[in-house]
Amino acid sequence: MVYYIRFLKTPRVQQQKGSSVVSALICITTDLGDAFLAQDVDLIAELTISHSSKILTTSSLAWQAGKRELPISLELPRGFAQQPVVLTVRPRGPQSPVKDSLCPVPLVVSGWSTPISAQLPAEKLIERRFSLGDSPEPQTSDLCISEETGNSIARHIWDAALASVIYLQKVTSGTSEGMPSLGHLLQHPRQTPLQVVELGAGCGIVGIALAQLHPYCSVLLTDLPEVEEIVARNINAARPASQSTVYYRPLDWNEPPPEDLCSSAIDLILLSDCTYNADSLPALVSTLDRLVRISPGAIILVALKRRHDSETVFFDLMQSAAFQSLQDGIPLPSQNDQVDQIELYCYSR
Numbered sequence: 146m147v148y149y150i151r152f153l154k155t156p157r158v159q160q161q162k163g164s165s166v167v168s169a170l171i172c173i174t175t176d177l178g179d180a181f182l183a184q185d186v187d188l189i190a191e192l193t194i195s196h197s198s199k200i201l202t203t204s205s206l207a208w209q210a211g212k213r214e215l216p217i218s219l220e221l222p223r224g225f226a227q228q229p230v231v232l233t234v235r236p237r238g239p240q241s242p243v244k245d246s247l248c249p250v251p252l253v254v255s256g257w258s259t260p261i262s263a264q265l266p267a268e269k270l271i272e273r274r275f276s277l278g279d280s281p282e283p284q285t286s287d288l289c290i291s292e293e294t295g296n297s298i299a300r301h302i303w304d305a306a307l308a309s310v311i312y313l314q315k316v317t318s319g320t321s322e323g324m325p326s327l328g329h330l331l332q333h334p335r336q337t338p339l340q341v342v343e344l345g346a347g348c349g350i351v352g353i354a355l356a357q358l359h360p361y362c363s364v365l366l367t368d369l370p371e372v373e374e375i376v377a378r379n380i381n382a383a384r385p386a387s388q389s390t391v392y393y394r395p396l397d398w399n400e401p402p403p404e405d406l407c408s409s410a411i412d413l414i415l416l417s418d419c420t421y422n423a424d425s426l427p428a429l430v431s432t433l434d435r436l437v438r439i440s441p442g443a444i445i446l447v448a449l450k451r452r453h454d455s456e457t458v459f460f461d462l463m464q465s466a467a468f469q470s471l472q473d474g475i476p477l478p479s480q481n482d483q484v485d486q487i488e489l490y491c492y493s494r
């Protein structure tokens with residue numbers, strides 16, 4: 146289970162005894178927010194100038210097992226109170242990804258605030274940065290996704306999404322063959338753009354990553370209308386490959402998908418961490434069934450972290466709808482050197 150640094154109180158600039166101080170309150174929890182990291186981790190908090198990334202101040206912090214929150218307070222150097230700065234909180238030193246694997250996701254995922262100054266309060270967001278290349282260090286040219294600091298289910302990044310990104314990265318780069326139908330789809334040069342639809346896209350991390358990784362694709366992100374603002378922000382910050390595009394349309398599984406959903410036949414449907422709610426599974430599988438009836442050659446990549454037994458209903462419904470699957474997995478780090486397997490399935494008819 147990966148752990149995420151979160152802002153319980155987003156950073157703000159305050160005047161204290163003639164100095165300008167940036168203060169915030171963080172915690173480190175799972176994607177669901179249902180458990181705090183129960184292991185000691187050394188952290189670094191850093192203030193950088195928003196536009197140049199020049200480091201202004203750095204401070205060491207310690208998260209200890211049993212903690213539920215950790216205050217941060219960093220003094221701004223004189224003259225910088227009016228300049229927009231960004232607070233980064235990250236684990237100190239080399240990250241410990243899963244042993245003996247190329248997993249680029251660390252146990253503790255770092256966070257970046259939106260720019261703040263004495264006049265500019267932070268937005269209730271936290272940005273995540275992931276390297277899509279060979280470099281272990283996240284760079285701004287890589288995948289940057291904002292998620293909300295509150296408790297929304299949709300406007301967060303979930304572990305299975307991280308596994309999907311890793312898997313798509315391995316398969317598009319040819320590092321791994323992946324499941325054969327997916328490898329064939331993602332690795333062969335194309336005359337027309339690969340048509341991709343993501344269902345329940347949340348913040349859009351998986352579809353946006355694919356648009357950055359694949360040289361020639363058109364990715365439609367879909368979800369309930371509540372994600373529109375965050376997904377628009379993430380699309381705006383995305384850097385799709387030069388011939389690729391990514392856009393958003395609302396799509397509720399409880400409504401039949403519109404006939405004009407995509408301009409041409411769908412090649413790939415993405416789905417990550419969408420099977421946690423057994424009540425919504427019949428509508429989800431019915432949407433998949435309808436989409437694949439319109440695009441019979443489509444394959445569906447499903448990533449899921451098993452959270453409870455009722456999720457097996459998904460597999461029964463997919464089998465009843467005549468979908469056949471192949472299975473693979475991606476290990477993610479978990480606390481105390483444990484590993485968490487994220488399951489991946491490739492469905493087709």
Ligand SMILES: C[S@@+](CC[C@H](N)C(=O)[O-])C[C@H]1O[C@@H](n2cnc3c(N)ncnc32)[C@H](O)[C@@H]1O
Nearest residue numbers: 299302303306345346347368369397398417418
């Ligand atoms: C746990 S989140 C996963 C988000 C994202 N795929 C990820 O892995 O980070 C499940 C997503 O399914 C979406 N969802 C749930 N019911 C839905 C429905 N009836 N129609 C469309 N999307 C739905 C939610 O809004 C949410 O974004």
